Amino acid sequence: xxxxxxxxxxxxxxxxxxxxxxxxxxxxxxxxxxxxxxxxxxxxxxxxxxxxxxxxxxxxxxxxxxxxxxxxxxxxxxxxxxxxxxxxxxxxxxxxxxxxxxxxxxxxxxxxxxxxxxxxxxxxxxxxxxxxxxxxxxxxxxxxxxxxxxxxxxxxxxxxxxxxxxxxxxxxxxxxxxxxxxxxxxxxxxxxxxxxxxxxxxxxxxxxxxxxxxxxxxxxxxxxxxxxxxxxxxxxxxxxxxxxxxxxxxxxxxxxxxxxxxxxxxxxx
Amino acid sequence: xxxxxxxxxxxxxxxxxxxxxxxxxxxxxxxxxxxxxxxxxxxxxxxxxxxxxxxxxxxxxxxxxxxxxxxxxxxxxxxxxxxxxxxxxxxxxxxxxxxxxxxxxxxxxxxxxxxxxxxxxxxxxxxxxxxxxxxxxxxxxxxxxxxxxxxxxxxxxxxxxxxxxxxxxxxxxxxxxxxxxxxxxxxxxxxxxxxxxxxxxxxxxxxxxxxxxxxxxxxxxxxxxxxxxxxxxxxxxxxxxxxxxxxxxxx
Numbered sequence: 039x040x041x042x043x044x045x046x047x048x049x050x051x052x053x054x055x056x057x058x059x060x061x062x063x064x065x066x067x068x069x070x071x072x073x074x075x076x077x078x079x080x081x082x083x084x085x086x087x088x089x090x091x092x093x094x095x096x097x098x099x100x101x102x103x104x105x106x107x108x109x110x111x112x113x114x115x116x117x118x119x120x121x122x123x124x125x126x127x128x129x130x131x132x133x134x135x136x137x138x139x140x141x142x143x144x145x146x147x148x149x150x151x152x153x154x155x156x157x158x159x160x161x162x163x164x165x166x167x168x169x170x171x172x173x174x175x176x177x178x179x180x181x182x183x184x185x186x187x188x189x190x191x192x193x194x195x196x197x198x199x200x201x202x203x204x205x206x207x208x209x210x211x212x213x214x215x216x217x218x219x220x221x222x223x224x225x226x227x228x229x230x231x232x233x234x235x236x237x238x239x240x241x242x243x244x245x246x247x248x249x250x251x252x253x254x255x256x257x258x259x260x261x262x263x264x265x266x267x268x269x270x271x272x273x274x275x276x277x278x279x280x281x282x283x284x285x286x287x288x289x290x291x292x293x294x295x296x297x298x299x300x301x302x303x304x305x306x307x
Numbered sequence: 308x309x310x311x312x313x314x315x316x317x318x319x320x321x322x323x324x325x326x327x328x329x330x331x332x333x334x335x336x337x338x339x340x341x342x343x344x345x346x347x348x349x350x351x352x353x354x355x356x357x358x359x360x361x362x363x364x365x366x367x368x369x370x371x372x373x374x375x376x377x378x379x380x381x382x383x384x385x386x387x388x389x390x391x392x393x394x395x396x397x398x399x400x401x402x403x404x405x406x407x408x409x410x411x412x413x414x415x416x417x418x419x420x421x422x423x424x425x426x427x428x429x430x431x432x433x434x435x436x437x438x439x440x441x442x443x444x445x446x447x448x449x450x451x452x453x454x455x456x457x458x459x460x461x462x463x464x465x466x467x468x469x470x471x472x473x474x475x476x477x478x479x480x481x482x483x484x485x486x487x488x489x490x491x492x493x494x495x496x497x498x499x500x501x502x503x504x505x506x507x508x509x510x511x512x513x514x515x516x517x518x519x520x521x522x523x524x525x526x527x528x529x530x531x532x533x534x535x536x537x538x539x540x541x542x543x544x545x546x547x548x549x550x551x552x553x554x555x556x557x558x
Contacts, residue, residue: 191463194459194461195461195462198458198461199464239478239481239498241459241477
């Protein structure tokens with residue numbers, strides 16, 4: 039059985055798609071068969087982050103409507119062969135999805151892949167509910183600021199009450215906290231919530247802390263998920279996330295501000 | 308044009324009902340005075356309805372009304388399931404007769420005004436502890452049972468313990484709402500809203516291990532965060548003294 043993981047947040051712009059792409063590639067690099075699904079119907083982004091926007095012919099909605107087969111719609115990643123992407127439709131709206139037909143597609147994908155990563159749209163409307171409905175696990179992407187934390191809290195409530203697992207009374211969705219855009223320097227200055235603050239409010243296990251990094255924007259624009267940038271802090275932090283998802287215990291990095299060396303202090307760097 | 312300045316609407320209120328067990332005015336006066344002495348603030352100008360179901364029809368309605376008004380109650384009317392003739396008599400004497408909700412369901416023909424007869428608990432002292440009493444003001448509410456919730460109450464979630472106390476083993480997030488007719492206990496942080504004694508329970512209390520609430524309310528009296536500074540971010544409980552909310556250190 040494939041593990042269905044939804045990457046969600048409630049709030050927009052916190053890094054769901056960036057994280058979905060990084061986690062998808064990371065798991066595939068470990069040899070797992072992974073499919074990334076873009077649930078943000080009408081605001082297709084995942085293909086851009088993955089750098090496959092020019093290869094989209096058919097999309098998720100075409101598959102649902104029976105206008106294309108899964109084989110036609112799935113885009114194989116050029117860097118990692120065990121990774122596929124199922125893009126969203128840019129021309130339809132979220133009403134194109136319903137529980138039955140999404141369930142059918144996930145079932146078919148489940149036979150071919152080990153991991154199904156669902157990149158959720160922002161908000162708590164039908165689209166986001168559809169993305170989380172069938173999930174076994176949820177990666178709740180949160181920025182260290184109050185509105186993002188509040189929205190994540192709301193989504194956690196939805197996960198516990200509106201998912202298939204909740205409706206059927208099965209074991210609840212396994213929740214993970216992924217803190218993104220974390221800046222230890224600003225935490226120290228009291229401008230940002232700390233890891234402890236967020237953990238205290240949300241009370242779910244911490245999967246990873248991704249430091250605020252120039253590398254993320256650069257990677258997004260280049261269509262090269264940041265996890266492939268093994269030199270960057272963000273890339274390394276996502277690598278740790280993958281190891282933790284696969285059950286390893288990895289120490290958290292990038293939680294304290296780097297002390298400036300004597301040289302950079304001298305030269306004002 | 309005449310309607311522009313007023314509007315009639317039906318609404319339910321919690322009113323206290325004074326059940327008479329005797330028509331002897333001297334006894335009534337003595338027991339009422341004793342009762343009032345236990346909680347003068349609470350009884351002052353309290354609107355009451357007098358239930359005459361358990362006394363015979365020889366009662367002096369005018370005298371009863373004057374007695375309760377003299378003792379600074381606000382007299383509303385009489386109630387009780389009595390014969391039609393008696394109701395008519397009461398109305399002819401110039402007093403209103405109020406059908407309780409259950410009565411008016413049976414004969415809703417002539418009296419449209421529904422008045423909720425549920426009763427506010429009156430004094431901490433149980434009714435039975437008071438000496439022989441022809442006057443019974445309010446039966447104590449039965450002890451509440453507990454509704455227990457394990458885990459966080461997330462933003463946007465709402466929990467209501469109807470006719471129960473609410474125990475939460477976990478935190479209540481900002482944007483969440485917990486409501487109980489009895490007490491509320493939060494074994495975690497209270498960051499959302501907590502409404503205890505929702506149906507009018509003066510003795511209801513709110514306990515939490517960490518007070519960071521957006522709003523707390525007991526029996527309709529509420530506080531916003533800014534009023535909780537004294538015990539902010541620490542274990543506290545909130546209760547009602549007369550009509551003022553008070554917070555106290557929990558441990």
